[in-house]
Amino acid sequence: MSLLAGCAGGNGAPSATSVPSPASSAAVPAASEAAPTSSPAPSLAPSASPAPSAEPPVSPETAETLYRMSDKSYRFEPIGSAAAKAVLLTFDDGPKEEAMLTQMLDTLDKHGAKAIFFVNGYRVEESPELLKLIQDRGQTVGNHSWDHIALSKKSKAEVQKQLGDVQDIVEKTIGERPEFFRPPHGAGGDVGKQVAKEEGMLYMTWSNGSLDWDLKATKKDPQLVIEQVLSQLHPGANILMHELQWTADGLDSLLTKLEEKGYGFIDPSTIELPDGAAGR
Template sequence: MKKSFQMLTVIVIMLLAACSTDANSNAEESTSNKEKEVTANEETESSEGDKEDNKEENNKEDENIEEEPEAKEKVEKKYTLNPAFWGFEPIGEAKSDAVLLTIDDAPDEHAVEMAKTLKELDAPAIFFVNGHFMDTEEEKAKVKEIHDMGFEIGNHTMTHSDLKSLSEEKQREEIVKLNDMIEEVIGERPTFFRAPFGSNTDFSKALVKEEGMLLMNWTYGYDWNKEYQNKAAITDIMVNSPLLQDGANLLMHDRDWTAAGLSDIVKGLRDKGYSMIDPETIDTELK
């Protein structure tokens, strides 16, 4: 009887131990499953977060791509400067009977009107601007409007001073300061330079080259002479000047009589068989 009781006690103890082991095992398994669920959720959230981050980065990249300006098409160079007459000679098979139109002292009063006239006639030109005509937002807007119509903007110095009368420091300011101003307004630096009065120095020539511009003067111009300060006179001399020749570099100014005669000047030159040189086709690198 005693042995039977002892045996029963041992069996009960073993059963209790087995139950305890199962309970611990189930508890551990439950805890492990919960930990796995938490980890899985965290991984899912992390994955979704990464996707959102990648999406934002891709959107930013797309925005950057859209904001990049289109690259300028390369234009074939057809003319090269001949300093002997400050005009242009054809490269290869380019037309020889062509002239370059240039307007100085812009935008004083008539430059935008002159640009519109030339635009209607499909006649390209260079507008050489002065810094003292760009010292207000309204004047800067005029320069931008002329450029947006497709015309080249050239450098004609800040104050229209004779460079030979200035120190090298002042000459640099006259030229580089205006380049900076033009770039701020139209988004690019000028390609062409013309000194007031055609008065250059060794320093200004070197500086213009350093700035990547082609220095030019002109073949002929008349509109500053009193005898030509009316529409009929300036039209006649610009079309019938004895200096008119293939490649001639024609100088005009932002003046009311020149603006009045501009359309007839272009038509008169075309009647004589001349076309207008596109400034973009000029080789600006002097050999």
């Protein structure tokens, strides 16, 4: 299996449809933070949200919890008055290379967008400064296992080491343990789900695969990556991308098109975490 295969594998990616949920039609699209005339985001009073029983513990520094992920479809639904037309941007398999990463971070900043960078431990060990760069630029680090191996058939002890060692090196490098986990190849199995939960992380695959890793489908062509994402677009989409040059090259155009369609970008710090999550 080549490294480029990245998160390849259909297991985690249910065939996406573009049918908006009924709730989405009622929601005014979130004003893009990049829109020049955008007024401040409406205050979303947590007290007004019809929150079900499982509210995460709240600390004074906690960002408002605005989105809840389905643990079946890995899509996001708004809590309270948050906009339904929003997507989560994720970039897997880094951190790889400073110029490409900086290009992606600059584009995210240009659009006022936040994302999760799901990193592999062996790459963090090689380039700890790039992990710091992700954090310094205000983006979120997620755990993508140490070696980028399929975990579903591994022993629990092996999976604990694959996840735990990443938690440890990320904490050692940037002072925080990841709150989000994505299994390589979308293949975490029950053991991956269990260990992620024990580590206090939200387990996710994706609901919109960009196929940027698939050279037959997207041919290293930024335009084809954009078309893939748009063809699978839906409210609450969990968009899988990778630290790849053609993805970096298409990102500005992709984010512009998403904004033109009325989509905003989910800030990972506003995602509801499982009970007992350590971070917040």
